[in-house]
Amino acid sequence: MIDVKNLHKGFGGVQVLKGITTNFHPGKTSLIIGQSGSGKTVFLKSLIGLHTPEEGTISFDGRVSTNFTNEERRQWRQEIGMVFQGSALFDSQTVEENVMFPLKMFKKQSQKEMLERVNFVLDRVNLTNSNKKFPAELSGGMQKRVAIARAIVMNPKYLFCDEPNSGLDPQTAIVIDKLIQEITDEYQITTVINTHDMNSVMEIGEKIVFLKDGRKAWEGSSNEIFKTDNEAVVSFVYSSNLFKKVREAYLNEKNL
Numbered sequence: 001m002i003d004v005k006n007l008h009k010g011f012g013g014v015q016v017l018k019g020i021t022t023n024f025h026p027g028k029t030s031l032i033i034g035q036s037g038s039g040k041t042v043f044l045k046s047l048i049g050l051h052t053p054e055e056g057t058i059s060f061d062g063r064v065s066t067n068f069t070n071e072e073r074r075q076w077r078q079e080i081g082m083v084f085q086g087s088a089l090f091d092s093q094t095v096e097e098n099v100m101f102p103l104k105m106f107k108k109q110s111q112k113e114m115l116e117r118v119n120f121v122l123d124r125v126n127l128t129n130s131n132k133k134f135p136a137e138l139s140g141g142m143q144k145r146v147a148i149a150r151a152i153v154m155n156p157k158y159l160f161c162d163e164p165n166s167g168l169d170p171q172t173a174i175v176i177d178k179l180i181q182e183i184t185d186e187y188q189i190t191t192v193i194n195t196h197d198m199n200s201v202m203e204i205g206e207k208i209v210f211l212k213d214g215r216k217a218w219e220g221s222s223n224e225i226f227k228t229d230n231e232a233v234v235s236f237v238y239s240s241n242l243f244k245k246v247r248e249a250y251l252n253e254k255n256l
């Protein structure tokens with residue numbers, strides 16, 4: 001479990017995160033949503049240790065990140081997986097080499113053991129027989145699968161995804177969302193995703209944290225987001241006519 005308490009972060013005297021408190025549970029897919037500039041990226045970067053909190057704490061199963069020794073930090077880095085916007089694969093490396101990269105960095109395993117693990121995760125993301133291909137030879141959706149395989153190859157406790165759907169068509173986006181959700185559940189990973197994608201919110205938002213101007217303005221599940229009358233959430237999430245209609249239909253059906 002990741003426990004965030006009163007997290008503050010700013011730059012040059014300008015506060016960006018203004019006291020965020022929330023938590024994320026193993027086996028659950030949690031989404032961070034909010035308008036552009038609301039602080040989602042700064043929040044995610046704080047979780048993965050790229051920003052140091054000015055105030056407040058982030059603890060990973062009871063371990064407070066700002067108290068880590070160098071050795072504890074090294075250990076914790078091996079427990080996190082990341083899927084970046086645009087996949088961030090190494091273009092000059094094959095699929096197999098990309099996915100093996102974290103193992104080579106951190107594990108003292110034989111080539112055979114590493115290859116077995118790589119094949120296992122590639123199989124898990126339904127990407128067999130692509131080992132020797134280069135990223136440029138793959139579709140966007142396939143590249144995301146490689147990125148997911150690389151993120152889980154170390155068997156992470158925590159998975160962080162920044163806009164995992166960006167650049168994908170809606171159908172492929174949902175397939176990728178569902179894959180992340182399945183893997184999260186299967187391996188009981190604590191997964192946190194930054195997203196702009198309202199389909200993701202509806203489809204896989206087991207927990208949604210809505211940020212507004214660096215504060216947590218609302219949190220709840222995808223079911224609860226239909227019912228909420230929090231004005232900021234409603235005007236953000238239901239800004240399109242389509243989603244407004246979906247919400248009305250849902251509320252009518254449930255007689256709410």
Ligand SMILES: Nc1ncnc2c1ncn2[C@@H]1O[C@H](COP(=O)(O)OP(=O)(O)OP(=O)(O)O)[C@@H](O)[C@H]1O
Binds near residue numbers: 016035038040042043
């Ligand atoms: N390294 C930095 N130095 C100074 N200001 C920063 C830095 N990183 C982010 N900010 C500021 O923090 C605010 C929040 O930015 P952030 O990137 O977290 O927003 P976001 O919600 O992720 O937006 P988007 O949806 O557009 O990606 C912005 O005003 C941004 O200019």
